Amino acid sequence: MTVRGPTTAARNGLARRVGCCVLALAAALLARPDHACARGGDETAALVRQVAADAAAAVRLPASSAMRVGEGRLPPAGYLDYCLRFRGRDQGCAL
Amino acid sequence: VRPAALAALAAALLGASWTAAPAAAVAAVPARCVDLGDGCRVALTARREAELVGVQLAVNAAIRPASEREAFGVAELWTPIEGRGRGDCDDYALTKLHRLVGLGWPRAALRLTSAVLPDGQDHLVLAVRTDRGDYILDNLRALPVAWTELPYRWLEQEVPGDAAWRALAAD
Numbered sequence: 380m381t382v383r384g385p386t387t388a389a390r391n392g393l394a395r396r397v398g399c400c401v402l403a404l405a406a407a408l409l410a411r412p413d414h415a416c417a418r419g420g421d422e423t424a425a426l427v428r429q430v431a432a433d434a435a436a437a438v439r440l441p442a443s444s445a446m447r448v449g450e451g452r453l454p455p456a457g458y459l460d461y462c463l464r465f466r467g468r469d470q471g472c473a474l
Numbered sequence: 475v476r477p478a479a480l481a482a483l484a485a486a487l488l489g490a491s492w493t494a495a496p497a498a499a500v501a502a503v504p505a506r507c508v509d510l511g512d513g514c515r516v517a518l519t520a521r522r523e524a525e526l527v528g529v530q531l532a533v534n535a536a537i538r539p540a541s542e543r544e545a546f547g548v549a550e551l552w553t554p555i556e557g558r559g560r561g562d563c564d565d566y567a568l569t570k571l572h573r574l575v576g577l578g579w580p581r582a583a584l585r586l587t588s589a590v591l592p593d594g595q596d597h598l599v600l601a602v603r604t605d606r607g608d609y610i611l612d613n614l615r616a617l618p619v620a621w622t623e624l625p626y627r628w629l630e631q632e633v634p635g636d637a638a639w640r641a642l643a644a645d
Contacts, residue, residue: 448633450641473634
């Protein structure tokens with residue numbers, strides 16, 4: 380029994396398929412959402428938020444005093460409308 | 475640190491994710507009311523002070539000032555702004571109120587307050603009652619300020635849980 384190797388056409392077909400797989404793999408790697416470039420962006424954003432939080436924490440407010448309230452007044456019209464729309468989500472509104 | 479520098483820092487650096495959902499970035503810790511004889515106040519710990527300053531900076535940076543006619547197409551609409559958007563003084567105040575409640579601040583210590591500016595325009599701010607006095611979160615100022623520092627004529631203030639607002643004493 381004679382065993383023949385792959386024909387030239389078969390070898391060319393195999394090469395094309397391997398080439399396509401390599402290209403597809405490379406494309407998939409480049410398209411990964413957690414590629415190093417994207418992670419770097421996330422880390423930078425986290426660092427930026429930390430810097431902003433540190434800046435806010437560095438502020439010391441001077442002492443104040445208490446405002447004094449007197450007799451009742453009708454609330455502004457915009458407040459009534461807001462309370463109706465946010466009823467149940469804002470415990471401060473008592474209509 | 476100069477207030478203007480802080481405001482610029484917040485505007486330039488705070489990402490949309492933080493300004494849109496600060497409660498997700500900073501775990502909420504409920505605060506209890508401290509009663510010094512005149513209702514609910516918040517003990518202004520370093521954490522609470524940083525939250526107060528952070529919310530003031532973040533909301534002032536996230537909202538672009540616009541009249542309600544420009545922003546919503548109606549003459550008057552009080553609404554908190556989710557994420558970035560446009561609004562006027564009452565929208566800034568409500569957004570700050572909602573952010574602070576999201577961070578665990580008691581609603582009873584947060585009071586919408588109306589005033590008249592030196593040029594005669596009506597204005598709305600958020601007053602925050604603390605054990606160190608009342609602070610104003612104002613879209614016209616970079617940082618929270620003591621209420622006595624503002625040259626406003628104070629009109630009235632909500633009292634959460636009460637249907638009526640209350641007149642404010644002048645001093």
